[in-house]
Amino acid sequence: xxxxxxxxLHTEETYLFAKIAEKRKRCLLDVINLGVGxxxxxxxxxxxxxxxxxxxxxxxxxxxxxxxxxxxxRFLREKIALHEYANRFSPEEIFIxxxxxxxxxxxxxxxxKGSRIGIPNPxxxxxxxxxxxxxxxxxxxxxxxxxxxxxxxxxEPCSLIYLCSPNNPTGHSLSKKMLxxxxxxxxxxxxxxxYDAAYEGFITSGNPRSIxxxxxxxxxxxxxxxxSKKGGFTNLRCSYMVIPxxxxxxxxxxxxxxxxxxxxKFGGVPYPVQRAAESLYSSRGKKELMLQIQEYQAxxxxxxxxxxxxxxxxxxxxxxxYVWCKIPPNLSSWEFFDLLLEKTGVLxxxxxxxxxxxxxxxxxxxxPEIPLLEKALTNIEREMFCAI
Amino acid sequence: xxxxxxxxLHTEETYLFAKIAEKRKRCLLDVINLGVGxxxxxxxxxxxxxxxxxxxxxxxxxxxxxxxxxxxxRFLREKIALHEYANRFSPEEIFIxxxxxxxxxxxxxxxxKGSRIGIPNPxxxxxxxxxxxxxxxxxxxxxxxxxxxxxxxxxEPCSLIYLCSPNNPTGHSLSKKMLxxxxxxxxxxxxxxxYDAAYEGFITSGNPRSIxxxxxxxxxxxxxxxxSKKGGFTNLRCSYMVIPxxxxxxxxxxxxxxxxxxxxKFGGVPYPVQRAAESLYSSRGKKELMLQIQEYQAxxxxxxxxxxxxxxxxxxxxxxxYVWCKIPPNLSSWEFFDLLLEKTGVLxxxxxxxxxxxxxxxxxxxxPEIPLLEKALTNIEREMFCAI
Numbered sequence: 001x002x003x004x005x006x007x008x009l010h011t012e013e014t015y016l017f018a019k020i021a022e023k024r025k026r027c028l029l030d031v032i033n034l035g036v037g038x039x040x041x042x043x044x045x046x047x048x049x050x051x052x053x054x055x056x057x058x059x060x061x062x063x064x065x066x067x068x069x070x071x072x073x074r075f076l077r078e079k080i081a082l083h084e085y086a087n088r089f090s091p092e093e094i095f096i097x098x099x100x101x102x103x104x105x106x107x108x109x110x111x112x113k114g115s116r117i118g119i120p121n122p123x124x125x126x127x128x129x130x131x132x133x134x135x136x137x138x139x140x141x142x143x144x145x146x147x148x149x150x151x152x153x154x155x156e157p158c159s160l161i162y163l164c165s166p167n168n169p170t171g172h173s174l175s176k177k178m179l180x181x182x183x184x185x186x187x188x189x190x191x192x193x194x195y196d197a198a199y200e201g202f203i204t205s206g207n208p209r210s211i212x213x214x215x216x217x218x219x220x221x222x223x224x225x226x227x228s229k230k231g232g233f234t235n236l237r238c239s240y241m242v243i244p245x246x247x248x249x250x251x252x253x254x255x256x257x258x259x260x261x262x263x264x265k266f267g268g269v270p271y272p273v274q275r276a277a278e279s280l281y282s283s284r285g286k287k288e289l290m291l292q293i294q295e296y297q298a299x300x301x302x303x304x305x306x307x308x309x310x311x312x313x314x315x316x317x318x319x320x321x322y323v324w325c326k327i328p329p330n331l332s333s334w335e336f337f338d339l340l341l342e343k344t345g346v347l348x349x350x351x352x353x354x355x356x357x358x359x360x361x362x363x364x365x366x367x368p369e370i371p372l373l374e375k376a377l378t379n380i381e382r383e384m385f386c387a388i
Numbered sequence: 389x390x391x392x393x394x395x396x397l398h399t400e401e402t403y404l405f406a407k408i409a410e411k412r413k414r415c416l417l418d419v420i421n422l423g424v425g426x427x428x429x430x431x432x433x434x435x436x437x438x439x440x441x442x443x444x445x446x447x448x449x450x451x452x453x454x455x456x457x458x459x460x461x462r463f464l465r466e467k468i469a470l471h472e473y474a475n476r477f478s479p480e481e482i483f484i485x486x487x488x489x490x491x492x493x494x495x496x497x498x499x500x501k502g503s504r505i506g507i508p509n510p511x512x513x514x515x516x517x518x519x520x521x522x523x524x525x526x527x528x529x530x531x532x533x534x535x536x537x538x539x540x541x542x543x544e545p546c547s548l549i550y551l552c553s554p555n556n557p558t559g560h561s562l563s564k565k566m567l568x569x570x571x572x573x574x575x576x577x578x579x580x581x582x583y584d585a586a587y588e589g590f591i592t593s594g595n596p597r598s599i600x601x602x603x604x605x606x607x608x609x610x611x612x613x614x615x616s617k618k619g620g621f622t623n624l625r626c627s628y629m630v631i632p633x634x635x636x637x638x639x640x641x642x643x644x645x646x647x648x649x650x651x652x653k654f655g656g657v658p659y660p661v662q663r664a665a666e667s668l669y670s671s672r673g674k675k676e677l678m679l680q681i682q683e684y685q686a687x688x689x690x691x692x693x694x695x696x697x698x699x700x701x702x703x704x705x706x707x708x709x710y711v712w713c714k715i716p717p718n719l720s721s722w723e724f725f726d727l728l729l730e731k732t733g734v735l736x737x738x739x740x741x742x743x744x745x746x747x748x749x750x751x752x753x754x755x756p757e758i759p760l761l762e763k764a765l766t767n768i769e770r771e772m773f774c775a776i
Contacts, residue, residue, distance in 0.1 A: 003500040003547055004638055008649055015651030018458075038454035042447050051443045051660075058439070058623070059430050065623045066426035070406075098486060099655035106653070109521060112391040113501055129652030133497060159391055235446070235453045236658050250392055261396055263403035264517030265494070267487035270624050272439075273658065 007135040016125045016353040023338070029345030032376045034303075034364040036349075037168075037321060041369075043232040044292055046285035047276045054272035068268030071259065072096025072240070076274045079281040080240055084225070088212065093244050093255060095262070098237040098269050100198045100226040104162065105130035107194055107222070109261050110254065111159050118161035120151035122169055122354030124196070127162040142357050143170060145315055149324075150178050157189035163211075164196040166203060169354050169363040170324045172317035173207040179214045186220035192249055193221040198239075199320045201230035201293055207319065218244040222254065229321065231280050231289065238269055238277045296321050299373060300366035306377040307364070315361070323364040324351075333362055344379035395523040404513045404741040411726070417733030420764045424737070425556075425710060425753040431620040432680055434673035435664045442660035456656030459647065460484025460628070464662045467669040468628055472613070476600065481632050481643060483650070486657050488586045488614040488627040492550065493518035495582055495610070497649045498642065499547050506549035508539040510557055510742030512584070515550040530745050531558060533703055537712075538566050545577035551599075552584040554591060557742045557751040558712045560705035561595040567602045574608035580637055581609040586627075587708040589618035589681055595707065606632040610642065617709065619668050619677065626657055626665045684709050687761060688754035694765040695752070703749070711752040712739075721750055732767035
């Protein structure tokens with residue numbers, strides 16, 4: 001008898017961002033997209049040059065790259081080890097991937113079906129969706145406003161805990177003290193932490209950018225980072241994970257286990273994409289990148305200020321290019337989303353899409369540039385006050 | 389308690405191609421790599437132009453591509469539907485992926501753990517490795533020389549059957565009659581066929597290039613193809629699967645189920661890569677591609693002839709850029725592999741690496757160009773006759 005995966009069959013039907021794309025299609029106004037956090041600025045010039053050069057290398061037999069190495073090219077892993085971690089980790093402990101999304105989902109292959117997985121609520125929908133598909137037991141970690149949206153430590157042991165800092169959607173990053181408590185939890189319960197730091201480049205609060213700021217974290221934590229937002233790679237797809245040599249579960253080195261998984265299930269990331277990622281670490285690339293991130297941060301400040309001035313209650317943190325907003329208590333976040341889209345053409349993300357504790361909030365992306373943000377604010381001011 | 393995936397823990401430790409790469413590193417001679425089938429010719433000129441153009445599009449805000457659509461860009465899916473399937477399938481039934489490897493492995497997400505999976509023996513190691521990791525029950529389908537290496541139909545029902553035609557490693561493609569019996573089997577047992585046609589571009593025998601040549605296949609078969617070998621995309625990573633609308637299991641449309649899986653677990657394929665793939669279908673691209681495939685085919689003919697003249701017994705088919713060779717009965721295929729490498733520097737793949745029924749054979753890749761093939765043949769002639 002053929003047997004379909006019952007967990008996939010019964011996963012919530014629609015991926016949040018797909019549902020929003022559908023609603024967007026049906027909108028009759030010009031849509032101002034403050035929904036999905038997609039970059040609005042081209043990759044920096046260093047990146048473009050690296051792409052151009054590597055395409056030319058593909059034209060010559062002598063420099064033609066074949067199958068990419070599964071773990072990623074050493075030239076990129078060396079740069080990451082040096083520039084991101086001051087060589088505290090070796091290139092052997094860095095694993096290049098095709099996006100933090102894939103990494104977060106695929107890591108579940110390391111765990112037995114039915115393992116207990118801790119997932120912040122609200123958080124990036126991939127953690128929950130992929131855990132459901134894999135038939136895992138999900139334990140939600142409520143992120144409450146009164147606790148600055150930091151996930152609550154569970155009493156039960158978990159096999160794996162997803163931590164996202166700065167958190168998507170709330171924009172809050174975890175303090176050193178909080179991270180210490182998570183590392184202690186993982187040591188006490190023999191858990192693995194998957195530390196999703198896709199937005200670390202946007203931290204302004206002084207909170208740690210890496211879980212490895214905490215002593216002992218290298219034994220219990222995998223850190224994932226992405227070039228998507230920081231480097232404008234949402235299209236090119238490149239990310240990396242640090243799996244320290246000391247990171248072991250049940251006596252098994254997780255780096256080796258991940259490598260074994262990827263040998264059978266992953267084909268690597270194209271050479272031009274990895275050369276483009278490498279270029280972010282050149283001295284020119286670093287300068288260009290800093291300027292670009294500053295522009296995005298300035299946009300987030302502009303949007304936050306504009307929404308505050310228009311009476312919105314901004315409750316999230318400012319360590320991500322997102323603004324997390326409280327909505328009027330008489331509307332659900334989907335109702336607010338629909339009303340906002342219908343009246344103003346502004347697309348946001350309803351908080352409940354990130355988990356039940358996101359109800360009562362919406363997320364605005366600050367990736368679109370100032371003229372568009374300004375237009376969004378103008379439309380909101382004109383249309384929304386009487387509506388809510 | 390954390391629980392690691394016992395199936396991953398107990399999967400055979402080393403991926404065949406990784407083990408071979410290790411042996412290659414230890415070889416003291418100049419290695420002539422007739423092992424892993426990696427392309428030796430740059431992507432065709434149309435492809436390079438498409439890459440160049442799309443990199444320039446990435447420099448402009450107005451043409452900057454953001455997150456790639458999960459299913460792939462419509463421009464590419466339309467071209468595939470038209471040029472590969474004469475619009476028998478719609479673009480909605482085509483799913484772009486990052487390589488046939490990933491597709492073959494990830495498809496298992498659709499099946500419940502413990503489902504019975506039919507796997508040809510010998511065949512591409514990913515089917516077995518990924519099935520083991522997913523905790524599936526594996527049923528081997530022996531491919532025997534006396535049966536022209538066609539996989540044997542099982543008596544038991546299977547949830548999923550991997551068919552690879554032209555077969556990697558044997559180079560044999562399945563005849564229309566054989567494909568009919570597989571489609572009938574799938575109908576009778578409610579099975580799904582995963583038809584891996586990564587090498588269809590190399591078929592010269594007149595056997596079908598597509599499983600959909602068989603009436604009724606659209607209800608029971610997914611077809612996977614790749615640009616890796618045909619278009620020189622081993623590095624760029626691009627493939628596609630056809631999941632016909634009528635293809636259902638247990639009443640569930642598999643295209644929708646696959647889409648749901650990918651929404652949570654896949655980030656799409658970069659725009660420049662999909663534009664490069666699209667260029668293969670332009671009239672210029674088609675001409676360039678035909679020439680390139682003819683060159684590879686001529687190399688395979690050259691290698692086959694050269695090995696025959698040197699007393700080797702070529703037993704495989706000629707529908708793939710590989711040569712499947714019988715080895716002397718006094719040596720195992722790993723022993724032959726080691727001896728060949730040590731004496732001549734020629735790297736092949738031991739047949740047993742593709743499954744127990746591959747024992748007694750080795751696979752040579754005909755991707756390297758004629759001067760290298762000639763050198764390999766010369767070395768073999770000089771060193772091997774006294775050795776075996």
